[in-house]
């Protein structure tokens with residue numbers, strides 16, 4: 001990958017499911033040499049078998065592109081020994097086991113640090129390495145529920161709504177892991193010392209639950225679900241149905257955009273209602289609702305196309321990929337037989353590419369071990385013992 005910013009960074013990836021593999025996807029896309037290490041049993045490759053070409057799911061193919069694959073049974077002493085040799089060649093290790101699992105395997109941070117002081121060791125968990133829930137199993141819904149985030153999602157009077165985007169796993173877990181890893185890598189270059197990066201998905205979502213957290217100490221307190229300015233309490237920030245059963249995202253939040261919105265709709269009487277609350281907000285919302293129901297989504301898109309007041313369509317997934325904006329940003333990538341998406345950042349001097357299809361489990365085992373200095377005989381011995 002020419003100009004890839006993480007070229008030369010080697011990552012050993014023991015992580016599974018979603019958060020860790022997406023964190024290492026970002027590192028791999030940015031040019032790091034990510035080696036996905038699966039156990040001999042139901043690794044991600046086997047777990048995520050599915051609907052794509054060759055039976056491997058589009059999910060597995062997208063999330064593991066640009067990585068290499070190695071199988072290693074870490075429960076066998078030879079497997080652990082081989083892994084420790086690889087650690088000596090690595091810059092970063094990512095795992096997403098419960099606390100204590102890697103120590104039981106003999107590959108915990110302290111053990112690896114003794115081999116490679118510069119190693120950045122990132123452990124992604126639901127609740128972190130300490131605290132009463134540290135050992136508990138969990139998924140995204142548990143993390144956002146516990147952190148006070150889920151309680152705020154949904155409409156007034158309704159139950160908490162499950163977001164379709166895994167806020168804890170991806171924005172909390174994967175992105176925080178990337179942040180911690182890059183910070184520790186930067187520091188390791190200066191000091192020669194790596195760090196343990198302890199990412200708890202529940203911490204990460206709690207830390208970003210900013211509006212409710214700030215409101216907690218304000219005079220008004222935390223708003224009821226669906227009633228805060230950005231959760232449905234402000235008619236100038238809401239989702240409105242259209243004549244064809246679609247929706248528009250209407251967000252002229254600031255006064256200047258609200259004024260443009262009102263002028264475009266020829267409703268000067270709405271102008272003084274900017275930021276309306278209570279009964280005035282309810283009445284205004286009803287008026288906006290009935291206005292938006294008078295035209296189709298396509299009509300409203302055409303109407304607002306040249307008006308700069310933060311009104312856009314609510315699109316389906318497939319429609320979003322075809323929207324001129326994302327086409328212009330080259331966010332859609334067709335590779336390895338599936339539709340994929342580009343990384344969330346673009347850096348000058350680097351053009352993202354899918355250089356490698358996602359590996360089959362262990363696909364690059366021999367290549368990776370040879371590079372790390374294993375002889376052909378050693379690799380044959382590991383194979384014979386079903387370690388790799």
Ligand SMILES: CC(C)(COP(=O)(O)OP(=O)(O)OC[C@H]1O[C@@H](n2cnc3c(N)ncnc32)[C@H](O)[C@@H]1OP(=O)(O)O)[C@@H](O)C(=O)NCCC(=O)NCCSC(=O)C(=O)O
Pocket residue numbers: 014016017018019037038039040072073074075096097098101104105124125126136137138139140141169
């Ligand atoms: C997801 C989990 C609940 C799954 O729990 P478990 O299936 O019980 O896995 P554990 O992590 O506890 O243990 C992993 C076991 O695999 C073994 N193991 C792992 N790698 C290897 C290799 N290479 N060789 C041999 N054995 C291995 C390891 O020794 C452990 O076995 P033993 O030593 O014998 O125990 C947990 O991993 C976890 O809490 N992880 C952190 C948070 C997380 O990732 N949450 C899911 C987010 S994704 C999500 O929300 C979603 O997809 O939905």
